[in-house]
Amino acid sequence: MQNMSKAKYMVVSGFLGAGKTTSMLAFARCIDSRGGKAAILANDLGAANIVDADFTAESGVLSTSIAGDCICYQHENLVDKLRRLASCGAGVIFSDIPGCGIGALDHVYLQLAEKEGDEFELLPFTCIVDPERLKMLMPEPEELNLPSELRFLLDAQMREAELIVLNKTDAIGPEQREKCLGLIRTLFPDTPLMSMSAKTGEGVGAVADYILSHRSAAEHREIGYGSEAFIAAESRLSWYNRRVYFERRDSANIDFNAVLTDIFEGIRAGLKAAGGNVPHLKIFAAGEGPDYFKASLTGVDYGVEYDRLFDGRYTALSVIINARAAAGAEAMGAAADGALDAAAEKHGLRVRTFFLESFGMTEEGRGNGGKASRF
Ligand SMILES: Nc1nc2c(ncn2[C@@H]2O[C@H](COP(=O)(O)OP(=O)(O)OP(=O)(O)O)[C@@H](O)[C@H]2O)c(=O)[nH]1
Ligand SMILES: [Mg+2]
Numbered sequence: 348m349q350n351m352s353k354a355k356y357m358v359v360s361g362f363l364g365a366g367k368t369t370s371m372l373a374f375a376r377c378i379d380s381r382g383g384k385a386a387i388l389a390n391d392l393g394a395a396n397i398v399d400a401d402f403t404a405e406s407g408v409l410s411t412s413i414a415g416d417c418i419c420y421q422h423e424n425l426v427d428k429l430r431r432l433a434s435c436g437a438g439v440i441f442s443d444i445p446g447c448g449i450g451a452l453d454h455v456y457l458q459l460a461e462k463e464g465d466e467f468e469l470l471p472f473t474c475i476v477d478p479e480r481l482k483m484l485m486p487e488p489e490e491l492n493l494p495s496e497l498r499f500l501l502d503a504q505m506r507e508a509e510l511i512v513l514n515k516t517d518a519i520g521p522e523q524r525e526k527c528l529g530l531i532r533t534l535f536p537d538t539p540l541m542s543m544s545a546k547t548g549e550g551v552g553a554v555a556d557y558i559l560s561h562r563s564a565a566e567h568r569e570i571g572y573g574s575e576a577f578i579a580a581e582s583r584l585s586w587y588n589r590r591v592y593f594e595r596r597d598s599a600n601i602d603f604n605a606v607l608t609d610i611f612e613g614i615r616a617g618l619k620a621a622g623g624n625v626p627h628l629k630i631f632a633a634g635e636g637p638d639y640f641k642a643s644l645t646g647v648d649y650g651v652e653y654d655r656l657f658d659g660r661y662t663a664l665s666v667i668i669n670a671r672a673a674a675g676a677e678a679m680g681a682a683a684d685g686a687l688d689a690a691a692e693k694h695g696l697r698v699r700t701f702f703l704e705s706f707g708m709t710e711e712g713r714g715n716g717g718k719a720s721r722f
Contacts, residue, residue, distance in 0.1 A: 353465070353468050354429065354437060354439070354440055355438060355439045355440070355467070355468040355469075355470050355559070356440045356441075356459070356468070356469055357439070357440070357442075357469070357558060358441075358442055358443070358444060358452075358456065358472055359441060359442070359443045359473050360444055360451060360473070360474045360475070360504050361448055361475035362480045362497075362501050362504060362626070363627040363645075364477065364627035364643065364645035364671075365480065365514060366475050366546075367443040367475050368402065368403065368443065369514075369545040369546060370512070370514060371387045371403075371441040372403065372406055372545070373543075373546075373551045374441060374554070374555050374558070375387055375408040375409075375439075375441060376406075377551050377552055377555045378438075378439055383438050383439065384436045384437055384438050384439075385408065385438070385439045385440070386408065386409040386411075386435070386437035386439070386440045387403050387410040387440070388428055388429070388432065389411075389412040389413075389442070389443065390413045390414075390417065390418045390442055390445055391412070391413075391445045392415070392446050392708075393414060393415070393586055393588040393704055394414055394415050395588075396589070396590040396669075397588065397669065398631040398641070398667050399412075399629070399669075401633070401667060402629075402631055402654070405637075405641075409432065409435060411431070417445055417450075417454075418442060418444060418454075418455055419451055419454030420454070422455075422462070425442075426462075439559070446581075446584070446708060447500050447503075447580060447581055447708070448500060449500065449570055450570075451472070451507075452565075452568060453572070456469050456472060456563055456565045457565055460565045468562060469563035469565055470558045470559070471509040471510040471558055471561050471562070471563055472508055472563055473509070473510045473511075473558060474504045474505050474508035474510070474512070475512050475514045476505065476514060477514060477645075478513060478514075478515055478516075478523060478524070479491075479515070481513075481527050481530060481531070484501060484502060484530065491646075492624050492646065493624055493646070493673055494580075494583040496576070496580040496583050497583060497584075497626075499571070499576040499577065499580045503571055503572075505531065505535055505538070506535065506570045509539070510538070510539050510540075510541065510561075511531055511539070511541075512540075512541050512542065512543060513527050513541070513542040514542075514543060514544065514545055515544060515546070516542050516543060516550065517544040517549065518544075524542060528540060528542060539557070541554050541557060578709065581708045582707070582708065582709040584626075584672065584707070584708045585671075585672045585674060585707045585708065586670070586671060586676075586704070586708065587668070587672060587679045587680060587683060587704075588668070588702070588704050589667070589683065589700060589703045589704075589705075590666065590701050590702040590703075591665070591666050591699065591700050591701070592663065592664070592665050592699040592701060593606065593665075593666060593694075593697070593698055594662070594663040594696060594697045594698075594699075595663065595694070595697075596695045596696065597695060598662050599695075600660035600661060600662050601661070601694060601695075602657075603632065603634075603660070603664055604640065606690050606694050606696070607630050607640055607642065607666065608642075608651060609689070609690045609693060610630065610666075610686045610690050611628065611630065611644050613685060613686025613690060614628060614644075614670070614683055614686045615647045616682075616686075617681060617682025617685045617686060618647050618678070618679070619647050621682065623673060623674025623675070623678050623682070624646055624647050624648075624672070624673040624674065625644060625647060625671065625673065625674070626645060626671055626672070626673055627643060627644075627645055627670070627671045628643065628644040628668075628669070628670045628671075628672075629641070629643050629644075629669045629670075630666060630667065630668050630669075631669075632657075632664050632666040632667065634658075634659050634661060634664070635659055638659050639655060639657070640655060640656060641653075641654040642654060665701075675707065676707045679705065
């Protein structure tokens with residue numbers, strides 16, 4: 348009886364924009380639809396105004412968030428949040444890891460096993476893989492307009508995983524799916540491999556069945572955490588989180604879908620001109636009642652993917668912009684400034700910034716805990 352009430356916990360890893368948040372939502376909805384209760388703990392390095400946290404909160408799935416740093420480095424906080432979700436009835440809790448997306452097997456699973464004993468049942472440590480990013484590791488790598496150092500991350504993410512899930516199968520044909528599965532099998536022949544589309548739900552039930560019926564071995568795996576290659580990859584990434592308030596100068600209600608689309612396009616153009624890229628740029632804005640906007644760009648060479656567009660027209664809105672860029676923090680900031688100025692001018696808007704943080708992943712000063720000291 349004791350065993351039945353123990354909360355299950357699973358960490359989802361994967362490359363920026365691979366579909367971790369969408370997958371956690373798909374798993375949680377699948378479990379909820381079967382009469383269980385799942386929860387999501389959305390994690391990010393940024394201090395606040397995190398698109399994934401707000402988007403997850405809109406989903407109707409039980410959720411909470413941990414901001415400010417990776418769950419790898421705030422164990423007590425993580426355990427506290429897990430206990431709270433469990434006390435709200437969550438039988439299965441999912442969380443993702445932000446940033447480079449590696450290291451949580453040691454820093455989360457092994458620590459939970461060591462410090463909390465068997466309080467939580469640890470489900471397989473699962474890596475979500477985007478077929479498009481897999482091109483980085485193909486024998487004849489395609490030019491993906493991403494720094495080559497980032498290949499290390501994708502490889503390490505799959506190396507660390509106890510289950511690899513090829514996601515976004517709706518976006519590829521059967522031939523491409525086989526090519527992707529074949530490559531993963533060749534690289535990681537001992538790791539269980541499945542495929543699904545978190546977006547359409549195809550294959551999600553089978554993955555949910557697998558993870559719920561297996562347990563993590565919670566054993567260290569050598570993935571080169573902290574190595575030179577790791578630091579080289581990390582140093583190519585920057586984070587940008589901003590919350591702006593737009594207000595139409597003449598108080599007219601306008602179509603903010605067009606405004607936010609222009610911001611995506613402006614940032615795309617600015618980064619392209621600067622020779623940078625953005626593995627994941629996300630925008631979220633809540634309208635009235637259940638109305639909201641959420642969209643993603645997973646690189647300057649792809650189209651904007653809309654998870655949801657506004658139904659209503661508005662005269663003023665608060666908008667969250669999150670970018671995980673393969674560009675310097677200054678270039679990313681300049682691209683966003685340019686895009687916001689142009690959109691404000693075109694749509695007759697006043698713009699106020701209420702929150703802004705921008706940092707290179709390896710920049711000195713990022714981890715100073717808010718103190719004004721040099722370190
Ligand atoms: N076509 C398709 N798109 C998907 C699928 N899963 C996720 N996406 C889209 O891919 C984009 C990124 O998805 P997220 O779930 O936000 O990715 P993530 O890994 O959580 O991103 P970060 O947290 O920023 O690293 C969004 O536009 C999703 O709608 C899928 O199965 N098929
Ligand atoms: Mg996410």
